[in-house]
Amino acid sequence: MSRVVISRIATVTALGDGLDQLWQRLLHGDSGISPLSRFSCENYISRYAACIEALQTSKDASLQDSILARVATQMPDIPGDSRLLVASTKGEIDRLTATCRRGDALPESVLFEPFAAKVARYFGLSATGCNINAACASSTIAVARAAAMIASGEVESVLVYAADLVSEFVFSGFSALQALSDEPCRPFDQRRKGLTLGEAGIALLLMSESCAHRRGELPQAYVVGWGVANDAHHVTAPARDGCGLILAIQQALKKAEIKTSQVAAINAHGTGTIYNDAMELTAFNAVFGESLPPLHGVKGSLGHCLGAAGGVEIAIASRSLQQQLIPGTVGCLDAEAAGQGQLSSIPQKISGDYLLSSNSGFGGINATVILQGVAS
CATH class of the missing domain: 3.40.47.10 (Thiolase/Chalcone synthase)
Known part of the structure; x- marks a missing residue:
């Protein structure tokens, strides 16, 4: 069995870009949760979320493109033959919402297969891989699957890419379930009221220990x-x-x-x-x-x-x-x-x-x- 290494990490969250900044702000007790401005919360039970700053979109691009570009910049030159596992529950949900509101036919680009292909292009991978959609355990299962593939000797390198957005579609659903807190969430507190939605993009490069050593990658x-x-x-x-x-x-x-x-x-x-x-x-x-x-x-x-x-x-x-x-x-x-x-x-x-x-x-x-x- 091959030993499995996490060799590289890239993050984009409401607390900034990169693991170094994320770590320091977590230690300082910072929170990225703030009042939402992406859409109106007038009809919902909360007005809070943790959104990534300065995301950009256009008619032909999703907010996911902006996240993906910022994550990929942190992780250049990964092995092109790495397998890809994408983990997302809703993918380019902002494009889906806009299309539905216009009454247009759904474009193929809102499906997960094109999304995985887009991720592969950004990272220069030869295979498009697949998306794991397992609710809020999606990326944990993706890491587990990647580790199993490497440990068994099936592959030497796997890129796990995970990203989800704060969208009105998801926000309204959690509001209807009465699952949102009307204040920033308070995990494990006796007076907790519910969750606060957030968004992130994350890339983890997993390798066999021998592959990481051969390529000069330092295990994290x-x-x-x-x-x-x-x-x-x-x-x-x-x-x-x-x-x-x-x-x-x-x-x-x-x-x-x-x-x-x-x-x-x-x-x-x-x-x-x-x-x-x-x-x-x-x-x-x-x-x-x-x-x-x-x-x-x-x-x-x-x-x-x-x-x-x-x-x-x-x-x-x-x-x-x-x-x-x-x-x-x-x-x-x-x-x-x-x-x-x-x-x-x-x-x-x-x-x-x-x-x-x-x-x-x-x-x-x-x-x-x-x-x-x-x-x-």
Whole structure:
């Protein structure tokens, strides 16, 4: 089995471009959540979102083009024969919305296959790959799939690209579900009211260790474990007992061949909704018990970036292992009882080689990835 390396990372979020800037602003406790101006929120239960600054569009281009260009600039000259896995729940949803409002026929360009082909062109890849649409666990599953392909020897290099937009279509849907908070979200706080939407673009280049060494790529982290499970409970609500997430974590621990006591920290999904946060804490306590490590969530800073959420959080997790530090959970001022002592609104020091990142989504989907740090 080939050891799997994350060799390069590129990010564009509401806290700026690049992982260095993102990391520093997370440590400062900054938040990209602000009142929305992209469309009117008059008919919705919230007016907040975490949008990327200075996105540009035109009649022939989507906001996704602007994100893609900014991500690709950070990651030039990747191997042209790398496989591509795109992770997005809605793709170029802004073009779809505009087309529907005009009453025009839907252009082929709003489908996922052309979107994946566009990503391939931006990065100079010979194959267009495919899009993984697995709700809010999309990019976590994409990383897991990429790692499995490399570990098995099927390929040597995989580019995972994930991006989703704050659109009125999605915003109105979450508003109708009463899932949005009327204030910036407060993950794991006892007085949490719901989630805040965000947007992001993320690229992760995964390689076999031998390929990375041959190409002179410096490992950022190793992907050593992954797990995916479905609780088959409800279309939008998680199983209260966390059974799906528990199974996904157990799979990841088994794959990584480590004990719960070896996990130094957890990057949780932490949407700020009442039931998701409670489910996660239930699952974490069930698996880790007295060895529950420090945990945090970043959606109080970045909003919920849908299919891109897991990819951004895995990028942050790699830096956490390097720095032996996890950012604070912005908005968590009075932690849920099941997480007290492990959650903090300020950065926490950690000690260890492994970090678990988890995401859960509509349809009962749960996914986890375990990263191992790079020895100094």
